Amino acid sequence: MTRLAHRPISEPLQEASAQEAVAPGAGFPNGEEIRRDFPILSERVHGKRLVYLDNGATSQKPWAVIHAIMRYYEQDNANIHRGVHTLSMRATEAHDAARRTVQHFLHAGEAREIVFVRGATEAINLVAQSYGRAHVTAGNEVLITAMEHHSNIVPWQMLCEEKQARLRVAPIDDCGELRMEEFEKLIGPRTRIVAVTHVSNALGTVNPLRRIIDLAHRQNVPVLVDGAQAAPHLPVDVQALDCDFYAFSGHKVYGPTGIGAIYGKAALLDAMPPYQGGGDMIRSVTFEKTTYNELPFKFEAGTPDIAGAIGLGAALEYVGALGMDNIAAHGQDLLAYATEAVGAIPGVRLIGTASQRAGVLSFVSDHVHPHDLGTILDREGVAIRTGHHCAQPVMDRFGIPATARASFAVYNTREDIDALVEGIAKAHEVFG
Amino acid sequence: MTELDELYQEVILEHSKAPRNYRRPEATNRTAEGYNPLCGDRFTVFLDMEGDAIRDIGFQGSGCAISRASASMMTQSVKGKSKEAAARLFEEFHRLVTGEAKTAEERTKLGKLAAFAGVSKFPVRVKCATLAWHTMQSALEGKQNVVSTE
Numbered sequence: 001m002t003r004l005a006h007r008p009i010s011e012p013l014q015e016a017s018a019q020e021a022v023a024p025g026a027g028f029p030n031g032e033e034i035r036r037d038f039p040i041l042s043e044r045v046h047g048k049r050l051v052y053l054d055n056g057a058t059s060q061k062p063w064a065v066i067h068a069i070m071r072y073y074e075q076d077n078a079n080i081h082r083g084v085h086t087l088s089m090r091a092t093e094a095h096d097a098a099r100r101t102v103q104h105f106l107h108a109g110e111a112r113e114i115v116f117v118r119g120a121t122e123a124i125n126l127v128a129q130s131y132g133r134a135h136v137t138a139g140n141e142v143l144i145t146a147m148e149h150h151s152n153i154v155p156w157q158m159l160c161e162e163k164q165a166r167l168r169v170a171p172i173d174d175c176g177e178l179r180m181e182e183f184e185k186l187i188g189p190r191t192r193i194v195a196v197t198h199v200s201n202a203l204g205t206v207n208p209l210r211r212i213i214d215l216a217h218r219q220n221v222p223v224l225v226d227g228a229q230a231a232p233h234l235p236v237d238v239q240a241l242d243c244d245f246y247a248f249s250g251h252k253v254y255g256p257t258g259i260g261a262i263y264g265k266a267a268l269l270d271a272m273p274p275y276q277g278g279g280d281m282i283r284s285v286t287f288e289k290t291t292y293n294e295l296p297f298k299f300e301a302g303t304p305d306i307a308g309a310i311g312l313g314a315a316l317e318y319v320g321a322l323g324m325d326n327i328a329a330h331g332q333d334l335l336a337y338a339t340e341a342v343g344a345i346p347g348v349r350l351i352g353t354a355s356q357r358a359g360v361l362s363f364v365s366d367h368v369h370p371h372d373l374g375t376i377l378d379r380e381g382v383a384i385r386t387g388h389h390c391a392q393p394v395m396d397r398f399g400i401p402a403t404a405r406a407s408f409a410v411y412n413t414r415e416d417i418d419a420l421v422e423g424i425a426k427a428h429e430v431f432g
Numbered sequence: 433m434t435e436l437d438e439l440y441q442e443v444i445l446e447h448s449k450a451p452r453n454y455r456r457p458e459a460t461n462r463t464a465e466g467y468n469p470l471c472g473d474r475f476t477v478f479l480d481m482e483g484d485a486i487r488d489i490g491f492q493g494s495g496c497a498i499s500r501a502s503a504s505m506m507t508q509s510v511k512g513k514s515k516e517a518a519a520r521l522f523e524e525f526h527r528l529v530t531g532e533a534k535t536a537e538e539r540t541k542l543g544k545l546a547a548f549a550g551v552s553k554f555p556v557r558v559k560c561a562t563l564a565w566h567t568m569q570s571a572l573e574g575k576q577n578v579v580s581t582e
Contacts, residue, residue, distance in 0.1 A: 371471045371496035372440075375554060379436050387471050401472030401494050430440055431449075431497070 028326040031413030037062040037318075038411050048381025051419045056201055056229060056360050056407030057385050058251045061315070065255060068314035069307050079303055081280060095306050098313030099296070102261050105316040106246060107237040112295040113269065115262045116309050120228035121151040123247030123262035124195065126299065127224050128155035130272045131245075132193065138164040141190045143221075145170045145178055145207075146397055147200040150390045152226045156195060165192070172397060176203035176352040180211065187219050194223045198230030202391040202403065203352025204335070204360035206234070209241050217242065222268065228252055232409065233331045233359040235324040238263050250308065254409075255315035259308030262299075269295050276301040319410070327410055331359055334408045338417045342406070345424055351403050362389075362403040365424070368431045370404040376430060377423040384420070438550030439557070440497065443505075448497035451504035453511075457488040466493075466567030466579040468559055473499045477567040484515045489568070496560050498551065503564030505545055515572050521545075522565045528552070529561045 035041045038060045043050050052060060072094065078087035080095050096111075103111045117123045132155075136142065142156045146169050153167075160167045168191075170183040178196075187194065194216045199206050209225060216223045222244035227236060231248040238246045245268070249260040264272075274281055274292055278301030283291040292298045319327060338361045343350050347366040365373065370386035377384055385405045388395045395401060406420055455478075462479040473495030480488035489511055491503045506525075510518040525545055527533040531552030539546045551561045563579075570579045 369496035371473075371557075371560065372498070375439070375557065376436060379434075388469075392472075395472065401474065430436075431445065 028322065028330055031411065031415070034322075034411045037064070039063060039066070041411060045381040045383070046379050048379075049419075051380075051382040051412075051416045053406040053408065053412065053416060053420060054383045054385045055232065055252070055409040055412075056389070056405060058257065059232060059254050059409050060411070061256065061311075062254055062318050064318045065311045065314045069256060069311045072307050072310045077307075080306055081297075091306055094310050094313075095304070098309040101313040101316045101320075105231075105236070105320065106248075106261075106263050107239055108263050109239055110266055113263055113266050115264065115269070115296040115299040116304055117247075117260050117262055117299075118258050118305070119249035119251065119260035120226055120247040121155075121249075123245075123260055124152055124224065124226060125155045126262055126275045127193075127195075127245050127247075127264070128159045130275045130299075131222075131268065132156070132159040133163070134273055136160070136163045136165045136192045139190060140165040140192045141168050141186075141188070142166075143168045143170060143183075143186050143191050143194045145183070145196050146172045147176065147178070147203060147205060147207075147391070147394055148195070148197055149201050149226065149228065150392070151228075152195050152197060153393070166190075169393075172205075172394075175354050176200065176205045176394075177354045178205070178207055178212075180208070183212065184215050187216055187221060189219070191216075191219060191221045194221055195226065196223065197226040197228075198236075199227075199233065199358050199360070200352065200391075200394070201229045201360065202362055202389040202394045202405070203354065204357035204362065205352060205354040206230070206356035206358050208356075209243065213242055229359060232319075232327075234328050244268055250312035250315060253312075253315055254318055255312035256308050259305050259312045261312075266295060269299070274301070275299050278302045280304075322410060328358075330410060331408055334412055334414070334417065335359070335361060337414050338406060338408075338420070341417055341421045342424065345421065345428075347428065348424065351398055351400065360405060360407045362405045364400055364403050365428070368427045370402045372431070373404050373424065373427045376427040377420070380419065380423040380426065382416075382419050382423045435550065435553045439554055441547045441550065443544060443547045444501040445497065447501035447504040451491075451500050453490045453504065453507035454492060455490040456492065457490050459488065460490075462571045462574060464567050464571035464575060464579060466563045466570070468495070468499070468563050470559065471496060473560060473563055475499070475503055475564050475567055477503075477564060477571050479568070479571050481515075481572075486510055486513055486515070486518060491564060491567075495563065498548075498557055498560040499563050502548065502561045505547075506564050506568065509543070509545060510568065518572065519569065522569060525565060526562060529558050 040060050076090040078091045080092040099111050099114050102114045168186050170186050171179050213223045224245040225243045227246050227248040232253045246263040251257040281293050281298050281301040283293050351362040374386035387402050457480045459480040460478040466475045475493035478490045489507045529548050529551040551557050566579045
């Protein structure tokens with residue numbers, strides 16, 4: 001019995017190999033069981049057990065993903081949508097199956113609403129360049145929030161600059177929560193799109209998306225959700241949210257780098273101009289006129305990252321088998337435990353104390369700079385992120401240059417948090 | 433001594449906690465700003481130049497222990513030196529932190545700055561150790577742009 005069969009969200013692509021088999025039993029496997037699914041976690045770092053707490057940057061990959069990519073190159077590799085030969089058909093089928101897996105993961109109504117991209121950054125650029133350039137004109141406004149990652153700021157800045165439109169920023173409070181009354185005031189007749197993160201990568205804040213989307217839709221403004229940090233931690237249902245676009249990166253959800261997806265409502269995607277031109281996105285080409293392909297291929301010019309999509313499919317099968325509700329509960333347990341343990345260390349201040357948080361614990365210490373802490377923790381085998389987390393406006397908002405950030409994944413345990421706390425104590429010893 | 437102890441030598445910790453010349457000299461006639469976008473370290477170096485000689489030097493800003501201690505000890509080492517001598521010292525310091533200064537003689541020549549030899553075992557921290565130096569260099573050359581170590 002493989003974990004894939006435990007709670008499938010679609011048919012497994014391939015038979016799972018022996019390494020993926022786990023002991024049968026309902027519910028969430030224990031930490032050591034899950035660690036065994038991730039070969040890199042048996043690496044030693046400076047002679048210590050690896051405690052990987054930099055999952056907000058990228059997650060590690062389970063055997064299921066590694067093997068899916070290997071099997072594709074070993075057995076099925078060919079270009080898709082081209083050949084009548086067997087391998088091309090197999091590759092096409094596997095690629096299509098991966099798209100259906102993403103569809104089910106996001107609870108989208110149709111597979112054609114899922115466009116494969118390189119990641120959340122490209123997803124947002126696609127919407128800004130395609131939807132944005134078609135709808136935003138001089139004097140219009142784009143509304144974002146003060147907790148966005150640079151990838152949900154810069155594409156809109158570029159658009160606004162080109163169109164002489166205005167980028168508006170909804171403020172956050174001292175806890176790192178969106179100030180909803182300000183946000184509501186900022187949506188007006190000039191607003192053309194709202195772009196907001198589901199979970200803040202620097203603060204862990206979970207935004208009240210339903211309210212945000214309701215407020216925007218009342219003014220007929222579509223909403224793009226940056227789901228890069230949410231997808232690994234929370235069940236996502238784009239139909240229940242009623243969001244217009246939802247972007248995420250595969251590599252943060254245990255998939256390979258270089259692959260991600262954007263969900264868009266079919267009616268919106270249909271009406272949007274293509275993002276890039278090339279092969280596969282066209283129906284017919286003459287030098288006079290090109291007819292574009294149907295969704296989602298209109299937005300997928302050129303040979304895609306076929307192996308990446310298959311790897312992403314395998315990753316989402318993996319988390320589907322664990323169950324996103326179970327993963328969310330496990331994440332909440334770790335976050336609560338870490339918040340208490342790290343928050344109790346004298347001289348440590350948590351940055352981001354919103355009532356709803358997920359996946360991320362950001363903090364600063366009076367005694368040690370985040371960068372020095374990162375170096376000392378690394379020598380203990382503990383990997384965290386230090387710096388501004390590509391969210392410089394968030395750092396400015398809190399008047400700090402950087403934070404230390406521990407971010408969690410399915411394979412993390414309370415022992416990992418204990419190792420983090422011991423490491424911080426060690427750093428405090430060094431810096432007295 | 434572990435690599436970590438070598439990195440965070442007593443003298444480095446001490447300077448990071450109580451940096452010297454952490455001020456803007458009154459007669460400042462050249463300044464430059466240095467920024468490491470990776471970790472958010474940001475320093476301004478102030479020079480009071482008399483001809484080609486550094487009459488006084490100070491710095492302000494925020495950063496990790498390595499960058500702060502390096503800035504502090506740099507100001508002590510270059511005060512009173514000529515522009516050329518300061519540039520030469522930076523070159524020697526750079527060789528030290530990148531592990532190119534192999535001989536004991538090269539290291540002892542640097543005096544107290546030799547404490548930064550441990551940085552060479554932590555390549556990602558070289559930028560921290562050299563940020564203030566790059567910034568000083570830029571001020572000496574009269575450049576206006578913010579120096580970035582990225």
